[in-house]
Amino acid sequence: MNMDLQRGHNRMRYLLPVLIVWGQLLLSDAIDDTAPETTLIGIHHQSIVLGCRFATHDGFQLENLIITWQRVEHDEVVHSYYYGKDQTSHQSEQYSGRTSLFPEEFKHGNASLKLEGVRAEDAGQYICFVSTISGSAEETVFLNFAAYYKDTQLLIKLQPSSTTFILESQGYPEASVLWYCAEDKNVLLKPHTSFVPREDGLYSLRSVLEVDHAKTNCNHIVEINNILVNQTVTRKFNLLLPRIQENNTDRRWCIALGSCLLVFAAIIVLILVIYKHQERKAGEKTKPEFI
Template sequence: MKFQFNLVVLWMQLGVGVESAVENAITAIYGQFVVLGCSFTVSDKSSLDKLFITWQRKNAENIVHSYYYGGDQLENQDPQYAGRTSLFLEELKNGNASLKLQKLTFQDSGSYECYIDYKPKPDPSFVSVNVVAHYDEPILEITQKLSSCLLSFKSRGYPKANASWYKGANLSHSLSSKDSSYTSEDGFYWVQSKMEINVTEKHSSYTFVLRNPALNQTISRTVHLLNLESITGTYHPPNNYPLIASCIILMLLVIFVLFCSYSSTQLRRQEMLMVN
């Protein structure tokens, strides 16, 4: 039932009809699967052994999936798609030539062409796939300086997201920040946003917002800070200097008495040795 639900939703979204050369667009999630819709008119179910289906990248020669002689023919399949493609074989008799592509990567983004050789022969259909990824829970780093505090949030996703900082819960005016991003080996974007503030108020709060428009994803996190003195634990010298001074003097006196006693004992021993 879950499979049937996904298939129906995608067909409703695409409004597929290969007679039309309109390119349909799908936003797909990294690591999941997508169904590329394609259909044809079945004239005679007994003639399906003459059906020829080819899925390939638009304006490219690399084969994504082939079907003919009544079965899948994957000898010439691009290795990039090996083990990740399948047709709905039980649906061919109903004119459904849709392709299921699993374990999506960012390299799967692009346009796909569905070519069918069958009577009546339909026009090729095109589907555009955009693979995106949700951003992870942001990693917060706080660096305390002498008179300021550096707040930094970092997160991973795709495509490049927008980062903003705000004072408190007021999201109408963004604050100045230093943003950077880079692409990791697996194709993900790492977005980092830093903001340095002077902690002068008794209590301060700042809100970090990360927006990924491709998935309509918004992550909002608020950081509450105490004043600088509370954060750093500023050391206040004790005000009981007289007591400390007295203890130091007493310790010196004890050391002096012990030294005198030791010297007197040594002197008497030397006198006794001289008498003997």
């Protein structure tokens, strides 16, 4: 029972600024039913401004201004302003110390919110409620989350008959990864690509391509395409795989030929030794015996 009361108390604490806004909206009898929607992309660890506009009038006073930014999915208060100052006591802990308004812009009808250090959990729907004596405004903002793929690492493992390429990076969301031959982009190679979620909300990318020297003869290119932020990361690497294979083959032929020559020479020497030995024994038999 105590837990239910605590949840109810927390919900009312978050909804209090919203109730204040709607109360003043009803009293003003000037509700604006239009609610423009905007979609923005927040970049990992960067700041972003969520826009919100409202109409001003002559004699506009800050004391009568109420601004509430709310997260729709969780009924959380992102930022609230009334009684002429920011009200942080009702703010969700997720946004504590990360949000701010632009008080110098209030007179121009600007209630935009600045969000610093964007995180993956910030993605979602936001509503801006604004109320003044003369009317009200409401705007909805959809915030998507993205992170550039960077710190790309390419590892190369050489084997006698094949080469393994391992590409690693981090970013968000899942990107498309293409491996192909520089000589013909239509010749797509087939790597094994995986995306593993990290604690910070990003994905760890790992793409592994094994190339058979006997089947693939081209210069390789790998592309990471993060469409959400229009990012393309390209890595090109030139390995003379056929030449490596030919050199190994030539080396094997030289070793085989050298071995054959040594065996042939040994046979000739053996034949000569046997011939000399037999010739010596035949000479000893033809010598006259003296009494």
